[in-house]
Amino acid sequence: MGSINFDDIHQRRDAARALIIEKRRRLRPLIPLARAALSTSRLLGFEQQLFQNRFQPVVQRFADRVEHSFDDYTPTASDALVCSCFKSGTHWMMQIAHQIAHRGRGEYDNIYDVIPWNEGPNPKLCMPLTDPRPLQLSPIDLRIIKTHAASWHVPYNEAAEYICVIRDPIDVFVSSYHFIASAMFGELRPASKPGSTCICQTRPSGDPGQNLPPATGPGATGLTCASSPTSRYSRTNRPPSMIWPVSWVAI
Structure with missing residues (x-):
């Protein structure tokens, strides 16, 4: 990477990781109590409501950031x-995109x-949008810029490139459930019920994806089918630069 480094980001990330580790250490003695509370809520039939009340603010904070x-x-060329x-x-x-931008020689300690x-x-x-270092290295x-934002929150510029990745919504929901359960809950994960309705983002009236079905099923928190990048087709006269089903990427 030459004289360009990312020590400032590494230091912030290491400090944040240390805080998380310390928080987990302090909360570990409370795990048996939390397990008992969740088991009781499951037996009494209000486990789903308990988790919705706990994580609806989390979903809302993510929606606000998006x-x-x-x-x-505005994206550039x-x-x-x-x-x-x-x-x-x-x-x-x-x-894949990062290696293309670096002709197969992209290096990093952390993708972010x-x-x-x-x-x-x-x-x-993460790397700020205004930081010049990635361009200096390419x-x-x-x-490359990553976004999970729904299409109506992503500014469009014909000069920029938009690579849209799609996946079967059922696979997305199941993968989300297992990812979130493993990363955030461990043994405290909630019971899953096929077809259960989950918290979803509200779609703005008039958006091209507004007639798509709401996101339901395990792990669908904060997601909607309307946020699919394919809705960009009807938002501009120019389709996305590329649309890749995730099954192609896995080949």
Whole structure:
């Protein structure tokens, strides 16, 4: 990487990780109590409501970040945006696109050192949109941007590239359930009931995806079929630069 480094991002990320580890250490003695509370709620039939009440604010905070993730920024000819729904092969496509932008020689300690993700859980731990370092490293003057934002929150510029990745919604919901359960809950994961209605984003009236069905099923928190990047077709006169089913990426 030459003289360009990402030590500032590494330091922020290490500090955040240390805080998380310390928080987990302090909360570990409360795990038996939490298990008892969840078991009781499951027996009494209000487990789903308990989790919805707990995580609806989390989903809302994510929706708020998404709404403002591209404030005061318009993609340029040097930007290629990987646009996808959560758990749809985003990281595969990010790494493929990054290597293309670096002619197969892209290097990084963490993918978020070189790829901005403004609506992430903690944007301060990722590369900012305005940081020039990814472009300085690219031999073809191209940097990759990640977004899970619904199409109506992603600014469109004909000069930029938009790579849209799609996946069967059923696979997205199941993958989301297992990912969130493993990463956030461990043994405290909620019971899953096929077809259960989950928290969804509200779709703006008049959006091209408004007639698509709502997201339902395990793990669908915060997701809607209307956020699919395919809705970009009806939002512009120019289709996305590429639309990739995730099954193609896996080949």
